[in-house]
Amino acid sequence: MAKGAAALKKKSDLKREAAKSAPAQPAVPDDQPIIALDLGPANLSPAMQAYFQKCQDKLGFVPNVLVAYAFDSAKLEAFAAMYNDLMLAPSGLSKLEREMIAVAVSSQNRCYYCLTAHGQAVRQYSNDPKLGEHMVMNYRAARLSKRQRAMLDFAVKLTNEPWAVEEEDRAALRKAGFSERDIWDIAAVTGFYNMSNRIASATDMRPNPVYHGMSR
Amino acid sequence: MAKGAAALKKKSDLKREAAKSAPAQPAVPDDQPIIALDLGPANLSPAMQAYFQKCQDKLGFVPNVLVAYAFDSAKLEAFAAMYNDLMLAPSGLSKLEREMIAVAVSSQNRCYYCLTAHGQAVRQYSNDPKLGEHMVMNYRAARLSKRQRAMLDFAVKLTNEPWAVEEEDRAALRKAGFSERDIWDIAAVTGFYNMSNRIASATDMRPNPVYHGMSR
C-alpha cells in the first residue's frame, strides 16, 4: 500500500522544509501510508504540479489530503478548486471562522485527519492554542461571541440532524448578523467537511505528523 | 426571496420542455422559490451558460441545484466539476450504482431535494420504479446483489457513523469484488451526498416538480 507522496517529492526534502516552519517539533517519521487504499500516483497536470510546489514553498509540506487525491488529476483539481473557493476566497466569514466550522464539524464526525490538520489551522489563525483544543474537544466549552456561537450551533445541528434544520435556524443566523450569502457559506463549509470527514474516515487518511506540534 | 431561475430561462419554456420528457405529468407550477436564501443570480461564465443550455436540451430543464448555485459562477463551476467527475466520469461503479448510493445516503439524511432528484435517476437508469422507491424508503427492503448490498451497507455506515469505519469495512468491499479505486469512488460519492444533503437542507432547496412524475 505504498502511497504517491514519494513520487511527488523526496520525503527527506519534505521533512526538512516542514522542520523549518515548526522547529521545536522533532521530525518523527510517520511509518504509515497516507491512506489505506493502494492507489498509484497519477501524472499531475501542470496546474496541480504548480499547486503542490506552492504548498511546499508556503507550508513546507504538501498536505496529505492532496497527496491522497493525487492518484487522479481530475479529482484533485475538482477538490482543490472547491476547497480553495470555500476556505480562501472572499467571504463574510473570516478564514478563522471557516476553520472553526471545519473543526467543530469534524469533532462531531470524530475525523482524525481533519481534526489534526484544521485544529492546527484554528490555532494558527487565532493565535490561541486553546481555541483549537476547544473546537476539537467541545465547542460549547469555548467562550465565543454570540455570532460565532450561533454559527457553530447551526453547523453542528446541520451535521447531526440535517433533516431538522428549518426556517427558525436560518432566522437565528440572521439575528446574529449573518447575511444571506454568509448563511450559504456556513452551510457550504459545513457540507464540505461532512464530505471530507467521510472520505478521510473511509480511507483511514493520515495527517502530516508535522501538524501535531505546530502553533502550540 | 425571488430566485434566479427566471433570469436564466423563461419559466414557461422550462415547463414546456419538461413536459415533453414526462408527458403524463401535468405542468403543476411550484409556487416556491428554489431556496430560502435571497441570493440574486450572477453573470454566468460562458462555460456555465453552455452547461445550462445543455441541461435544457438534454433534460428539458435545469436542475434546481444548479440554479441555486448560479448566484456565484465560481462556486457553480466547482460544484459542477466535482459532480460531473463523480457521477458521470468512468468508474468501476455503474451510473446506476452511483445514483443508488446517492439516494440511500439521502434517505439517511432525509433530504427532500436529493431524494426527489436522484430517486428519479434510479428509476430511470434501472428502468425499475420500485428500485427507486426502495432506495428512498429503506434500501434493506430491496432485493440486491451481494455486491450492491455491500456497497450500500458501506455507504450507509459511512454516513451514520463515519468514526466507526475501519479496515474490516474496506475488507468487506474487497470481498464483494470492489477494487481499491472502486472503494475510493464509493467513499467519494457517499461523501458528496453528505455534503449536498446538508446544503439542500440548510437552504430548504426545492426540486424541480417535474421529477415527481418522471420514470414511474
Added chain:
Amino acid sequence: MAKGAAALKKKSDLKREAAKSAPAQPAVPDDQPIIALDLGPANLSPAMQAYFQKCQDKLGFVPNVLVAYAFDSAKLEAFAAMYNDLMLAPSGLSKLEREMIAVAVSSQNRCYYCLTAHGQAVRQYSNDPKLGEHMVMNYRAARLSKRQRAMLDFAVKLTNEPWAVEEEDRAALRKAGFSERDIWDIAAVTGFYNMSNRIASATDMRPNPVYHGMSR
C-alpha cells in the same frame, strides 16, 4: 413460502382489475411472496370473505396486509375492525390527515410496506402527488398548515421518544385547535402505525406493486 393470495382470488384477475384503476402502470408481476413467513391461508369467515370481495370491487385488489393476515380469520377480523374504526370512522381528523400521520410515522420507522401503501393514499386523498412524497421523505419539508404541522410533530415525537411526551405536547395540540377526542385519535393512529410498521418489517411484508404507479 407460498402465500395465501392465490386461495382468495386468481392472481390474474387481481392484476386485471388493478390495471383498470391505474392504466398507465404496466402490470409488472412481483415475484416475491407477500411475507417471509410460510403461513398457509385459513378458511375465512363469511364476513371476511365479503370484506375481501369489497376490496376487489372498490380497489381492484386486496391490499397485501389483509392477505398476510388471512392465515388466521380471528386475527384478520381484529385487525380489520381496528383499522376501519381508526382510518375510516367519523373523526375530527380528515381521512387525509389520518393517512398523513400514517406516512409520517412510517417514515420514521422506514417501513417499506406502509410507506408504499399509505403514501399512495396521501397522494390520492390530497390530489397532490408531492404531498405524498413529502410525507415519505421528510414531513418538515412540506408547506403545512399550523394545525397539520402540530399534528405531525406530535405523532413523530410520540413515535421517536414516547417517554418524553408530556402535558405541554398535548397543550400544543389543543392550541392548534384539536379537541380532546382529536388528541386521542392522533395518538391512536400514531400507535396503530407503530404497530403495523413493526409487523410489516418483522415479516418483510411486500406491498401490492400497483401502488407505485397510482395517483402520480
Added chain:
Amino acid sequence: MAKGAAALKKKSDLKREAAKSAPAQPAVPDDQPIIALDLGPANLSPAMQAYFQKCQDKLGFVPNVLVAYAFDSAKLEAFAAMYNDLMLAPSGLSKLEREMIAVAVSSQNRCYYCLTAHGQAVRQYSNDPKLGEHMVMNYRAARLSKRQRAMLDFAVKLTNEPWAVEEEDRAALRKAGFSERDIWDIAAVTGFYNMSNRIASATDMRPNPVYHGMSR
C-alpha cells in the same frame, strides 16, 4: 378531567375487591384521573358491560386501559378483541412469554402504565417477582433460556430499529425453535405494545394502584 370509572362501578367497591386479591397492599387512593384527556364515558354495549363485569369478578378491578377506552364502545371492542386474541388465545408462546415481550418492549419505550400492569402479570405468571423486575429494568440481566433470550432480542430490536430487522433475525428465531406462526406472534405482540405504549404515553394513562403491590 374526571374519568368514566365511576360510571361503571362504585370506586369503593373496586377498592374493596382489589384489596381482596392483594391484602398486604393498603388501599391507597390514586388521586389522579386515569388519562389526561377529558373524554366522558360512553354507553357500553352489552358485550362490553359483560366484559367489565368479568374483569371485576376475576381480577377485582377493571384495568384502567379498558376504562380509558370506554369513551367509545366501538374502539373498546376493537382493542379488547385484539388484546384477547394476542395475549390469551392459543399460541406457541406461553402467556408468560407474551407478557415478557410486553414488558421488555415497554421498558424500551419507558411506558409507566404498561410496565406497571404487565410487570405484575410477569410476576404472577412466573411466580418469580425477580423476573418481573428484570423485564422492567433490563431483560439482559435475567438468566433466560436461549429460546426466551432470542425471543426478547428480536422483540427489542424490532422495537428500537424496525428498519434493520431482516432474514437473519427471523433465522435466529427459527434456530431457537420458533415456528413460522410463533414468529408472527412475537412480531404481533411486539407491535401491539409499541402501539399501546404510545397511546398510554400520549394520554398519560395511570395504572390501577393495586398492581404495585400484587405478586411481590
Added chain:
Amino acid sequence: MAKGAAALKKKSDLKREAAKSAPAQPAVPDDQPIIALDLGPANLSPAMQAYFQKCQDKLGFVPNVLVAYAFDSAKLEAFAAMYNDLMLAPSGLSKLEREMIAVAVSSQNRCYYCLTAHGQAVRQYSNDPKLGEHMVMNYRAARLSKRQRAMLDFAVKLTNEPWAVEEEDRAALRKAGFSERDIWDIAAVTGFYNMSNRIASATDMRPNPVYHGMSR
C-alpha cells in the same frame, strides 16, 4: 466464580436477619455469584469489618456492592467513604432526593443492581412505593414538585448528554431554589451513579434478593 460473601458472614445468618426486616418476603436463595468476576475476598481492615457489622445490625444484610468491593480493602474504603459522604452527609438535598437522583440516573443506564437497591431506598424514604416505581420506569410520569423535577431533569441531561450541559442548565436549578452547593451535590450524585452503574453492569453485579420485597 465463588464470591467473598461467605467469608464475611454465614449465608444463613444473612438470610435470617434480612427476613426480619422484610417478613412477607420468602427467603428465596439467589443462586448466582454476586459478580461475574472471580475475585477472592481480602482481609478487611478493622474499620471495614466494623462497617460490615454495622450493615448487618442496621439492615440485616451487607449490600452486595460492598461485598463485591471486598476483594480489596483500599478500594472498598475509598468507595465507602465517597458513598457515605455523598448519600448520607449533610446536604441541601434530602436523602430521599439523593436516592431519587440515583434511581433516575440508573434508569437511563438500565442498571439492574442500582435500580433494585436504590429503588427500594426511594420506596422506604418516601413511604410511597409508587414513587420508587416512577423513578425506575420513567421519572417524567411522577407528579413532582418543580424543585424535584428540575433536579431530575438536570441529572438526566447530565447523564445522557453531559457535553450539552451549560450555564442555562445551572440557571434552571438556581431558579428552582438550589444553592451553588446544592448544584455541586446534584452533579456529584449524578456522577457517582454514572460510575456505579457502569461498574455494576461491567461485572454483572447482583442485588441482594431481599430488596425486591422490601417497602412495597
Added chain:
Amino acid sequence: MAKGAAALKKKSDLKREAAKSAPAQPAVPDDQPIIALDLGPANLSPAMQAYFQKCQDKLGFVPNVLVAYAFDSAKLEAFAAMYNDLMLAPSGLSKLEREMIAVAVSSQNRCYYCLTAHGQAVRQYSNDPKLGEHMVMNYRAARLSKRQRAMLDFAVKLTNEPWAVEEEDRAALRKAGFSERDIWDIAAVTGFYNMSNRIASATDMRPNPVYHGMSR
C-alpha cells in the same frame, strides 16, 4: 465567582513553577474561574494541605480539579483517595493504559477538562504526542496492540451502552490476556471518568492552561 486557587497558593508562584516544566509555553493567564459555581475554599486538613504541596513540588501546579473540590475537605479526601488508588496504585494495567481509558472515555463524553488534563498524561507517559491526540479524537484511528484495543473497546461500550455489556464482552477481555482483577480495574477506571466527566461538565470546570503546551 472567584475560586479558591488563590487561597491555596499565590497565582504567580503557580505560574512560575508550571513554566519550569513546560518552558516553551508562554504563561498565558486563563481569565476564567475554575468552575462556574461560587463555592468558597474550605480549611483543608493537614493531609490535604500536604497533598497540594506535593502537587506543587512535583508538577509545578495543583490540578484544577483538586482546587475545585477544595471547597469541602471531606469530599476532596474521598475524591483524592479514589483517584490515587485507581490511577496510581499497583494494577495489571500500566499507568499509561489507565490514562488511555481516561481519555477515550472523556472523548465519548466530550469533557473539555478531562481531555485536556489526561490527554497531556497520555502524551507524557507514552512519550508519543500523537497517541494523546488519537485518544482525544478517535481511539479507533490509533495503531494499538490487540490488548489495548480490546481494553478501549470495552471501556467505550461500557460508556455508551452500559446496559448492553454482557459475558461475551468480559470474555473478549480475558481472551486479550486480561485477568479478573484487570477487568475490574478497566471497569473501575471507565466508571470513574464517567463520573468525573459529568462533574466537570456540570460545573464547567476549566483545566490549568499549562496542560495545553506540555509534552508536545
